Amino acid sequence: xxxxxxxxxxxxxxxxxxxxxxxxxxxxxxxxxxxxxxxxxxxxxxxxxxxxxxxxxxxxxxxxxxxxxxxxxxxxxxxxxxxxxxxxxxxxxxxxxxxxxxxxxxxxxxxxxxxxxxxxxxxxxxxxxxxxxxxxxxxxxxxxxxxxxxxxxxxxxxxxxxxxxxxxxxxxxxxxxxxxxxxxxxxxxxxxxxxxxxxxxxxxxxxxxxxxxxxxxxxxxxxxxxxxxxxxxxxxxxxxxxxxxxxxxxxxxxxxxxxxxxxxxxxxxxxxxxxxxxxxxxxxxxxxxxxxxx
Amino acid sequence: xxxxxxxxxxxxxxxxxxxxxxxxxxxxxxxxxxxxxxxxxxxxxxxxxxxxxxxxxxxxxxxxxxxxxxxxxxxxxxxxxxxxxxxxxxxxxxxxxxxxxxxxxxxxxxxxxxxxxxxxxxxxxxxxxxxxxxxxxxxxxxxxxxxxxxxxxxxxxxxxxxxxxxxxxxxxxxxxxxxxxxxxxxxxxxxxxxxxxxxxxxxxxxxxxxxxxxxxxxxxxxxxxxxxxxxxxxxxxxxxxxxxxxxxxxxxxxxxxxxxxxxxxxxxxxxxxxxxxxxxxxxx
Numbered sequence: 001x002x003x004x005x006x007x008x009x010x011x012x013x014x015x016x017x018x019x020x021x022x023x024x025x026x027x028x029x030x031x032x033x034x035x036x037x038x039x040x041x042x043x044x045x046x047x048x049x050x051x052x053x054x055x056x057x058x059x060x061x062x063x064x065x066x067x068x069x070x071x072x073x074x075x076x077x078x079x080x081x082x083x084x085x086x087x088x089x090x091x092x093x094x095x096x097x098x099x100x101x102x103x104x105x106x107x108x109x110x111x112x113x114x115x116x117x118x119x120x121x122x123x124x125x126x127x128x129x130x131x132x133x134x135x136x137x138x139x140x141x142x143x144x145x146x147x148x149x150x151x152x153x154x155x156x157x158x159x160x161x162x163x164x165x166x167x168x169x170x171x172x173x174x175x176x177x178x179x180x181x182x183x184x185x186x187x188x189x190x191x192x193x194x195x196x197x198x199x200x201x202x203x204x205x206x207x208x209x210x211x212x213x214x215x216x217x218x219x220x221x222x223x224x225x226x227x228x229x230x231x232x233x234x235x236x237x238x239x240x241x242x243x244x245x246x247x248x249x250x251x252x253x254x255x256x257x258x259x260x261x262x263x264x265x266x267x268x269x270x271x272x273x274x275x276x277x278x279x280x281x282x283x284x285x286x287x288x289x290x291x292x293x294x
Numbered sequence: 295x296x297x298x299x300x301x302x303x304x305x306x307x308x309x310x311x312x313x314x315x316x317x318x319x320x321x322x323x324x325x326x327x328x329x330x331x332x333x334x335x336x337x338x339x340x341x342x343x344x345x346x347x348x349x350x351x352x353x354x355x356x357x358x359x360x361x362x363x364x365x366x367x368x369x370x371x372x373x374x375x376x377x378x379x380x381x382x383x384x385x386x387x388x389x390x391x392x393x394x395x396x397x398x399x400x401x402x403x404x405x406x407x408x409x410x411x412x413x414x415x416x417x418x419x420x421x422x423x424x425x426x427x428x429x430x431x432x433x434x435x436x437x438x439x440x441x442x443x444x445x446x447x448x449x450x451x452x453x454x455x456x457x458x459x460x461x462x463x464x465x466x467x468x469x470x471x472x473x474x475x476x477x478x479x480x481x482x483x484x485x486x487x488x489x490x491x492x493x494x495x496x497x498x499x500x501x502x503x504x505x506x507x508x509x510x511x512x513x514x515x516x517x518x519x520x521x522x523x524x525x526x527x528x529x530x531x532x533x534x535x536x537x538x539x540x541x542x543x544x545x546x547x548x549x550x551x552x553x554x555x556x557x558x559x560x561x562x563x564x565x566x567x568x569x570x571x572x573x574x575x576x577x578x
Contacts, residue, residue, distance in 0.1 A: 112471035
């Protein structure tokens with residue numbers, strides 16, 4: 001096992017200056033992004049000069065202490081928040097344009113299902129948006145994404161919820177509801193998935209199982225994923241790269257490339273290679289927590 | 295014991311067939327019905343029995359208080375008379391209810407979507423809230439006359455505030471995470487309203503409907519007291535002046551019956567539409 005080098009992308013040392021040449025360059029590029037909020041009249045810097053690029057089909061996790069701006073980063077990528085400065089590109093579009101084109105599948109921390117819709121109805125919700133019954137237009141949206149990999153029923157079956165399509169959300173456990181939330185994002189057929197600590201509210205055992213269910217459905221399509229998490233093992237086993245962020249001000253502290261082969265399996269969590277990467281991320285995280293460089 | 299299981303499960307809970315165990319014996323449902331209905335029947339019997347007994351035993355004159363038996367006899371004597379007047383009152387209450395519903399929903403939509411409208415309309419709503427609205431019945435009668443208009447306006451005024459406040463709470467009761475998911479695919483305000491706010495407000499609006507059913511009847515009846523040619527309120531004030539207590543009470547009983555039927559109907563609709571709701575508004 002050869003030691004891997006840790007990429008540092010602190011402040012000016014920007015990785016965005018050499019974005020990976022994906023297909024048509026359609027990845028995610030953040031270039032010196034800044035964002036601040038006002039809290040009780042004082043400005044809080046949520047993101048300071050954050051530069052990061054995510055290649056097409058890449059699975060990138062963002063890990064860091066609370067308040068490091070990782071959720072803010074996710075929302076800026078998704079066009080839900082506007083940055084104060086810097087440049088964000090989703091392929092050749094702005095986040096707002098990409099959002100309007102339904103290119104993001106968003107998975108929040110809570111399942112966020114509509115309690116009056118059945119599981120099947122919830123899974124198709126995001127496709128239905130933009131198509132109110134009286135303005136149904138032919139050939140827009142879901143037909144274009146009607147491939148097998150985003151077939152809602154097939155996806156539900158794949159995560160073991162095939163027989164719950166007609167159930168109401170309240171009849172499912174927390175883990176099952178979060179699987180529905182995952183399927184909802186995949187069924188949209190969007191090329192990019194933004195996940196904001198989707199497993200954080202689940203118990204540890206359910207959480208372990210969810211990783212592999214996510215990898216399983218992700219493996220068919222290899223969508224681009226930005227995955228925000230608090231869990232080191234989760235970040236390592238899922239990702240191609242793990243971005244560690246530091247707080248006050250929110251910034252990228254280090255980037256760890258995960259070299260574990262794909263498809264990833266549960267056995268890998270016991271491997272030396274896994275421990276090696278986890279150790280690196282943990283060291284970076286500890287350093288960012290203590291406010292110094294690793 | 296089937297009784298123990300019933301205590302732990304709430305209506306609407308699903309039990310996996312394997313865990314539910316053997317079904318209770320055939321007489322189980324009868325016992326359940328008896329258990330749920332019997333206390334109510336006993337309470338009613340005690341109330342009316344005590345009333346009847348008290349009136350007879352203490353020889354209270356019929357000009358002061360009539361016994362339930364006399365009230366039922368009165369209803370039995372002229373059911374068409376009470377029914378046709380109930381129909382008049384019901385229509386007034388219904389139209390008032392509908393006007394209040396339309397105005398309050400429109401106002402709530404404006405308030406939820408615009409800070410300026412919120413600041414403009416909220417003081418007016420507070421003003422309505424603190425006004426003893428039933429006291430407006432005499433001036434309304436002077437202004438709008440003998441027809442159904444003052445009764446409709448009164449029923450609308452009485453029901454406006456409960457509808458408005460519940461509609462606002464309901465429209466705002468959306469889950470922030472769900473809202474964000476909808477925004478992540480660029481859902482319009484209209485779509486967020488129709489797909490999120492309207493369904494979320496249903497439990498609140500139906501709870502308000504339950505309350506307002508009774509309130510609308512009260513509003514219509516009180517307006518009828520002052521200037522009217524028909525309706526249960528008209529009967530009550532006319533019979534009162536003729537010292538016919540049995541007719542007064544028969545009209546009141548008709549009103550009670552009307553209210554019970556209407557609230558029952560709303561409850562049925564509530565259960566049908568709100569199966570998805572985690573918390574049953576009736577059981578909290």
